[in-house]
Amino acid sequence: MLRTWRRSKGCKIPEDDARRFIRNAIAYYIFFEPRKGVVAHSAVSKLLAQDDMVNEWVGFVCSEVWPSACQTVPAMQKWPGSEEPEHSGVALNDPAGRGVWSILREDPQRARRFAEAMRMLQQRPGHDAKYLFSMLNWNEETTPGLLVDMGGSKGSIAMALLRNYPGLKCCVQDLPEVIQGTIKNADAYLLRMTLHDWSDKYAIQMLRQLVPALKHGAKVFVNEVVMPDVNALPFYHNQFLRGYDLSMKQQCNSKERNVEEWVELFARAEPRFQLNKVAIEPGSILSVVEFIWTSKGAEAV
Numbered sequence: 001m002l003r004t005w006r007r008s009k010g011c012k013i014p015e016d017d018a019r020r021f022i023r024n025a026i027a028y029y030i031f032f033e034p035r036k037g038v039v040a041h042s043a044v045s046k047l048l049a050q051d052d053m054v055n056e057w058v059g060f061v062c063s064e065v066w067p068s069a070c071q072t073v074p075a076m077q078k079w080p081g082s083e084e085p086e087h088s089g090v091a092l093n094d095p096a097g098r099g100v101w102s103i104l105r106e107d108p109q110r111a112r113r114f115a116e117a118m119r120m121l122q123q124r125p126g127h128d129a130k131y132l133f134s135m136l137n138w139n140e141e142t143t144p145g146l147l148v149d150m151g152g153s154k155g156s157i158a159m160a161l162l163r164n165y166p167g168l169k170c171c172v173q174d175l176p177e178v179i180q181g182t183i184k185n186a187d188a189y190l191l192r193m194t195l196h197d198w199s200d201k202y203a204i205q206m207l208r209q210l211v212p213a214l215k216h217g218a219k220v221f222v223n224e225v226v227m228p229d230v231n232a233l234p235f236y237h238n239q240f241l242r243g244y245d246l247s248m249k250q251q252c253n254s255k256e257r258n259v260e261e262w263v264e265l266f267a268r269a270e271p272r273f274q275l276n277k278v279a280i281e282p283g284s285i286l287s288v289v290e291f292i293w294t295s296k297g298a299e300a301v
C-alpha cells in the first residue's frame, strides 16, 4: 500500500518529524520510498504490521530491554556483587523496584509480551530442536523411559522430543512452586534455558531441590548456552553470545556460563552430580551438558 507524506486525520506528529523518522527507518529496510514523497511497505515493515509475535518482540526490546540496559551499570554500582533478581537493571527501571519475575506475575500484559518475545527468540534457526536431538544422540537403547522437562513452559520441546523418540515418555513441570514437588525416579531430567535465568545462588537451590527426586544413574541434561573462549568463534557469533550473557545480567541478574562454570555450579550444588558429556554443535546457540547422579558417594556409575 502506498502513502504520500500527507498526514492522516488525528495524527499529531508534524509532517517534517514524520518524514525524518520514516526516512531513518527506510535506511534500515523498514518501508521504502518508490518515488519521492511516497511511502510503501517493505517486507520488514509489512512483517511488523502483520505479525503479532514480531511486533511484540520489537515492543519488548524497545520498551523493556533498552531502558533496563541503561540501568544495568547503575544497578551494579548500587548493589555490587548482588545475586538477587530485584537488584537488576530491570528493577532499577521499575517505579516499584520489582524484579522481572514479580513484574511478569503482576502484569498480564507485559507477561504476554514477554512470552511472545521469547517465542520469537525460539524461532531463530540456532534454537532449532534438531540440534538438541543430534547432541543427545539417543538410540533405541539409550533413549530414557521417562524424561521430566523442568521449566518446560508450554511443552513445545517435550512435544518435539516425543515426536522424535517414539519410546520416550515426557512430563513437563514449570514454575518454582511446581518444581518443589519434582516427579521422582525419572530416568532423565531436562533443564533447557531455565538455569540461565538464575544467579548461582538460586540455580544451586534449584539443583538441590531436584536431588530428593533422583535415583542412582539418573541423567540431568542441561540445554543452555555454553559460553565459548573469547577468540573461539567467528566475530558475529561471539558478539551475539556476549550480548545474550549481558541481557541475562540486565533482566534477571543472572548469567550464561562456560563449561567450567557449569561443572562448578553442579559440584557446589552436590558433588554427586558427575559430568558425563559436553556436546557442542556448530550452528546451535545452545549446547548440552550432561550430568549423571550417583547416590553411591563420588564413585562413577
Ligand SMILES: C[S@@+](CC[C@H](N)C(=O)[O-])C[C@H]1O[C@@H](n2cnc3c(N)ncnc32)[C@H](O)[C@@H]1O
Binding pocket: 118, 122, 150, 151, 152, 153, 154, 156, 157, 173, 174, 175, 176, 177, 179, 191, 192, 193, 194, 197, 206
Ligand atoms: C526461558 S524459558 C524456557 C522454556 C523452555 N524450557 C524452552 O526451552 O522453551 C524459562 C522457563 O523456566 C521457568 N522457570 C524459571 N524459573 C523456574 C524455577 N525456579 N522453577 C521452575 N521453573 C522455572 C519459567 O517459568 C519458564 O517457563
